[in-house]
Amino acid sequence: MTGTVQVLCTVIAASHLLCIPPVLMVCGFLPQHLAPAYHLADIASQVLQKPELPESETSSIRGRAKLRRALSKNAQNAKVQELAHCSIDLENLLDFYDKLGGETMKHFNPFLSTTADVVRQAVIPLSRMEGMEGRGFAYTDVLAAKGKLSQQMPDCMVTHTWSGLFLHLVAAIVSDALGLDEYHRIASKMSSGKLMRVKQKLAAKGVLHNRYWICCFCVNQHASICNGVGEAPSDPAALARWERNRRDTVTGQLLSLCDCKEPKVLNDQPDKCELNKFHSMMLWLQQQKPNFRQLVAADGDFNVFERAWCVAELVAAHDADIPQRICLYSNSPFDFDEEDLSAYAKLASISVANSVATRQEDKEMVLQQIFSVKDFDRELQHLIFGNRLVKQKSIGYDSLALAARTSRRLQAVWDQVRGGDVKLAAGLL
Numbered sequence: 001m002t003g004t005v006q007v008l009c010t011v012i013a014a015s016h017l018l019c020i021p022p023v024l025m026v027c028g029f030l031p032q033h034l035a036p037a038y039h040l041a042d043i044a045s046q047v048l049q050k051p052e053l054p055e056s057e058t059s060s061i062r063g064r065a066k067l068r069r070a071l072s073k074n075a076q077n078a079k080v081q082e083l084a085h086c087s088i089d090l091e092n093l094l095d096f097y098d099k100l101g102g103e104t105m106k107h108f109n110p111f112l113s114t115t116a117d118v119v120r121q122a123v124i125p126l127s128r129m130e131g132m133e134g135r136g137f138a139y140t141d142v143l144a145a146k147g148k149l150s151q152q153m154p155d156c157m158v159t160h161t162w163s164g165l166f167l168h169l170v171a172a173i174v175s176d177a178l179g180l181d182e183y184h185r186i187a188s189k190m191s192s193g194k195l196m197r198v199k200q201k202l203a204a205k206g207v208l209h210n211r212y213w214i215c216c217f218c219v220n221q222h223a224s225i226c227n228g229v230g231e232a233p234s235d236p237a238a239l240a241r242w243e244r245n246r247r248d249t250v251t252g253q254l255l256s257l258c259d260c261k262e263p264k265v266l267n268d269q270p271d272k273c274e275l276n277k278f279h280s281m282m283l284w285l286q287q288q289k290p291n292f293r294q295l296v297a298a299d300g301d302f303n304v305f306e307r308a309w310c311v312a313e314l315v316a317a318h319d320a321d322i323p324q325r326i327c328l329y330s331n332s333p334f335d336f337d338e339e340d341l342s343a344y345a346k347l348a349s350i351s352v353a354n355s356v357a358t359r360q361e362d363k364e365m366v367l368q369q370i371f372s373v374k375d376f377d378r379e380l381q382h383l384i385f386g387n388r389l390v391k392q393k394s395i396g397y398d399s400l401a402l403a404a405r406t407s408r409r410l411q412a413v414w415d416q417v418r419g420g421d422v423k424l425a426a427g428l429l
């Protein structure tokens with residue numbers, strides 16, 4: 001353990017015993033990039049409060065005026081409103097899920113198949129309608145053609161990765177509707193054939209028809225990605241992702257591409273392109289629906305906090321004061337008696353500055369939208385940790401044990417930030 005960390009741990013332990021919020025005691029010692037220590041300190045003090053920023057700083061960070069200018073410009077754009085009038089309710093989402101592994105995508109494996117696998121092999125084939133001159137549509141258009149309500153504004157936009165398990169995406173959305181902030185129990189029910197019980201639970205709570213905006217269902221994949229996987233990038237890490245993404249996770253086979261005749265509309269036609277409008281659409285929806293909110297369906301590896309386009313959605317919602325909620329696979333990383341601190345340390349050291357995009361210019365574009373990376377990271381940390389830590393009141397723990405556990409977490413985060421071995425650090429403390 002380094003001398004600095006020893007000092008920090010001692011200060012936190014002492015501050016807890018003295019009932020002084022340790023953030024006041026340690027802030028002078030912390031390096032700039034170790035923002036999560038703010039939350040670690042709060043664990044010990046059990047006085048977790050949302051950090052208050054000076055009013056002038058708050059308004060400049062959020063840049064509301066700038067966003068509203070963007071909205072007024074784009075509100076006229078028919079495509080923004082068209083996208084905003086797409087959604088899928090939980091009943092249809094679960095009906096779609098129920099078909100996987102059966103009549104659709106026979107090799108679907110809930111424990112392996114990613115959202116990208118499902119988009120390529122279920123959403124895209126199912127959103128081509130026969131007798132329409134080879135054209136393709138959004139999946140929600142297909143639902144509408146079948147008389148299902150889908151051309152309605154959503155209650156909630158879902159931010160997620162395509163690299164996570166599709167099971168987890170759906171389970172996170174269902175859990176959100178049930179008021180839960182972790183989804184492993186629902187995922188377990190869904191993967192063990194208890195889908196009907198999940199539906200009954202949703203119906204009993206009166207949320208079976210809650211409506212969600214999910215890109216893979218609401219965007220017309222045939223107008224953009226259906227016929228290819230893009231050029232192979234030169235960056236080795238991006239190339240590895242690209243190689244993974246063009247193969248089915250279960251079979252390892254190259255994904256078959258769609259041969260529809262739907263014209264492709266990409267960034268060279270910015271007004272008609274659907275992929276560049278999520279930001280404006282969120283703003284438009286916020287104006288139309290005061291309770292509109294964002295759900296972040298976090299994958300098991302927390303990649304959602306690293307993908308540049310997911311981060312862009314987080315930033316957009318945050319800047320527009322759209323209520324945000326994060327649903328994690330499990331809240332166990334926040335348990336005081338959790339021995340494996342790797343997940344906790346990863347969450348505590350997330351920074352938007354580390355977001356990943358296939359194209360460097362995408363990452364730069366996202367970062368340019370953020371007035372202060374440090375302050376955005378701090379807000380994101382609060383979103384992830386806030387309520388979860390508040391739930392973890394120290395019932396059954398004495399002050400010394402709590403302080404000791406806090407110092408172990410601080411060590412784990414310190415090691416994560418420095419690229420150290422978290423588990424080893426946890427074992428040593």
Ligand SMILES: [Zn+2]
Pocket residue numbers: 136221222223226227258259260261262
């Ligand atoms: Zn197509």
